[in-house]
Amino acid sequence: MNGALRIGVIGGGGWLGGAIVRSILNAKLTSPQQLTLSYRRDPPARFPGAVWTGDNQELVDRSDVVIVSVRPADWPALAVVAGDRLVISVMAGIRLGQLSEQFKANRVVRALPNAAAEVGKSYTPWVASVGVSGHDRSIVRSIFDACGTEDEVVNEADLDYLTGLTGSGPAFPALLAAAMIEDAVAHGISPDVARRGVTAIVIGAGHLFEQIGEEPAETVGRFVDYRGTTAAAIEAMRTGGFDAAVSAGLAAALKKSVVLGHSS
Numbered sequence: 001m002n003g004a005l006r007i008g009v010i011g012g013g014g015w016l017g018g019a020i021v022r023s024i025l026n027a028k029l030t031s032p033q034q035l036t037l038s039y040r041r042d043p044p045a046r047f048p049g050a051v052w053t054g055d056n057q058e059l060v061d062r063s064d065v066v067i068v069s070v071r072p073a074d075w076p077a078l079a080v081v082a083g084d085r086l087v088i089s090v091m092a093g094i095r096l097g098q099l100s101e102q103f104k105a106n107r108v109v110r111a112l113p114n115a116a117a118e119v120g121k122s123y124t125p126w127v128a129s130v131g132v133s134g135h136d137r138s139i140v141r142s143i144f145d146a147c148g149t150e151d152e153v154v155n156e157a158d159l160d161y162l163t164g165l166t167g168s169g170p171a172f173p174a175l176l177a178a179a180m181i182e183d184a185v186a187h188g189i190s191p192d193v194a195r196r197g198v199t200a201i202v203i204g205a206g207h208l209f210e211q212i213g214e215e216p217a218e219t220v221g222r223f224v225d226y227r228g229t230t231a232a233a234i235e236a237m238r239t240g241g242f243d244a245a246v247s248a249g250l251a252a253a254l255k256k257s258v259v260l261g262h263s264s
C-alpha cells in the first residue's frame with residue numbers, strides 16, 4: 001500500500017475498532033492525518049493527528065475505505081451512504097446483503113477479526129461481495145495482515161461458523177486457563193504461581209503449534225500413547241464431556257451469529 005489510503009473507522013474508539021486503528025498505524029498503511037474515526041458521545045483522547053467526528057456521513061465522505069466497527073445492535077441506526085467506497089464490516093452476524101442495502105454500496109466485505117488484534121495476532125477470515133475488485137482485496141489483506149493473519153473464505157456460511165470458532169476463539173484458551181488456575185488455587189498453589197504457570201502453558205503450546213508445525217491432534221496422541229499423567233488427565237477430561245462441550249459451545253456461537261444478523 002502507498003500510505004495515502006484514506007481510512008475511516010466507524011466506532012474507532014471501541015475495543016476492536018481501536019485495535020484495528022493501532023495495527024494500521026503500526027504497519028504504516030496510512031498516516032494519522034488520513035484517518036477519520038467516529039464516536040457516539042465524546043471524542044476519545046487517542047490517536048493524535050487523526051480526525052475524530054461524531055458525524056458518520058462526514059467520516060464516509062472523507063474516506064476511501066470505511067471500516068464499520070459498532071456492535072450489531074447499534075448498526076441499524078447507522079444511516080450513511082457509502083456509494084462507491086469500499087465498506088469493510090467487522091460486525092458479527094451482519095450479512096453482505098444487509099450491508100449493501102443499508103450503506104447503498106456494492107463494494108462490501110464482511111470480516112471477522114478477534115480480540116488478539118489488540119496485540120497484532122488476530123486471525124481474520126473475510127468474504128467479499130461480487131462488486132469487490134482484485135485491488136480491493138489487496139487492501140483488505142493489507143489491513144488484516146497488519147492485525148495478524150487473514151484468509152478469504154468462499155461463502156458467508158463459512159464466515160458464520162468462523163465467527164464462533166476464530167472470532168470468539170481467544171476466549172476459549174482463556175476459559176481453559178481460568179479453570180486450570182481455579183483448580184490449582186483450590187489445591188493450595190499460590191495464585192501467582194498458578195497464573196505464571198498456566199500463562200506459560202498457553203504461550204508454550206502456541207509456539208509448539210506455530211514453530212514446530214505440530215498438529216494439535218498429534219500432540220494429544222503423543223501424550224495419550226505415553227500412558228502417563230497427561231494421558232490420565234486427557235482421558236478423564238474426555239470422559240467428562242470435554243469434546244462434546246467444545247462442540248456445544250461452537251454450535252451456540254454459530255446460532256448466535258445467525259440470530260445477530262436476523263435481529264438487526
Ligand SMILES: NC(=O)C1=CN([C@@H]2O[C@H](COP(=O)(O)OP(=O)(O)OC[C@H]3O[C@@H](n4cnc5c(N)ncnc54)[C@H](O)[C@@H]3O)[C@@H](O)[C@H]2O)C=CC1
Binds near residue numbers: 016038040112
Ligand atoms: N471485541 C471482539 O473481540 C470482537 C468484536 N467484533 C465485532 O466488532 C464490533 C465492535 O465490537 P467491540 O469493539 O467489541 O465493541 P465496543 O462496544 O468496544 O465498540 C463499539 C464502539 O462503537 C461506538 N458506536 C456505537 N454506535 C456508534 C455510532 N453510531 N457512531 C460512532 N460510534 C458508535 C461505541 O461508542 C463504541 O465505542 C461488533 O460488531 C462485534 O461483533 C468482531 C470480532 C471480535
Ligand SMILES: O=C(O)[C@@H]1CCC=N1
Binds near residue numbers: 092114163167168
Ligand atoms: O462475542 C462477540 O459477539 C464478538 C463477535 C465475535 C467475537 N466477539
